[in-house]
Amino acid sequence: MTEEREADGTGRERPSTAADRRGRRSGPAPAEGGKGRATAVRDNRPARVSLPSRLVRFLREVVAELRKVIWPSRKQLVTYTIVVLVFVSFMVALVALLDFVFAQGVLFLFGT
Numbered sequence: 591m592t593e594e595r596e597a598d599g600t601g602r603e604r605p606s607t608a609a610d611r612r613g614r615r616s617g618p619a620p621a622e623g624g625k626g627r628a629t630a631v632r633d634n635r636p637a638r639v640s641l642p643s644r645l646v647r648f649l650r651e652v653v654a655e656l657r658k659v660i661w662p663s664r665k666q667l668v669t670y671t672i673v674v675l676v677f678v679s680f681m682v683a684l685v686a687l688l689d690f691v692f693a694q695g696v697l698f699l700f701g702t
Contacts, residue, residue, distance in 0.1 A: 639647075662670065
């Protein structure tokens with residue numbers, strides 16, 4: 591920080607950098623407590639868990655999430671499939687039409 595003092599007369603040093611204004615320190619971190627310390631483990635789990643147990647936990651959580659999914663009925667599935675097929679068919683026809691129109695325009699402009 592600079593030796594400049596604030597205009598209000600409190601005697602505090604004026605921060606010279608944006609990091610100082612935000613309250614960050616550019617020097618080394620304090621040895622004990624406060625900032626610069628690693629975050630403590632809060633749930634008392636062991637730091638290292640074996641690969642098979644992690645895999646089993648992952649699969650268990652996947653199954654739990656899949657149970658939360660609201661699966662569509664057969665009627666809804668058929669309806670959604672038809673809607674998607676109609677939409678995709680429409681888009682293919684639109685793109686094909688635009689392609690044909692632009693190709694005719696290019697042929698008209700440049701001739702063959």
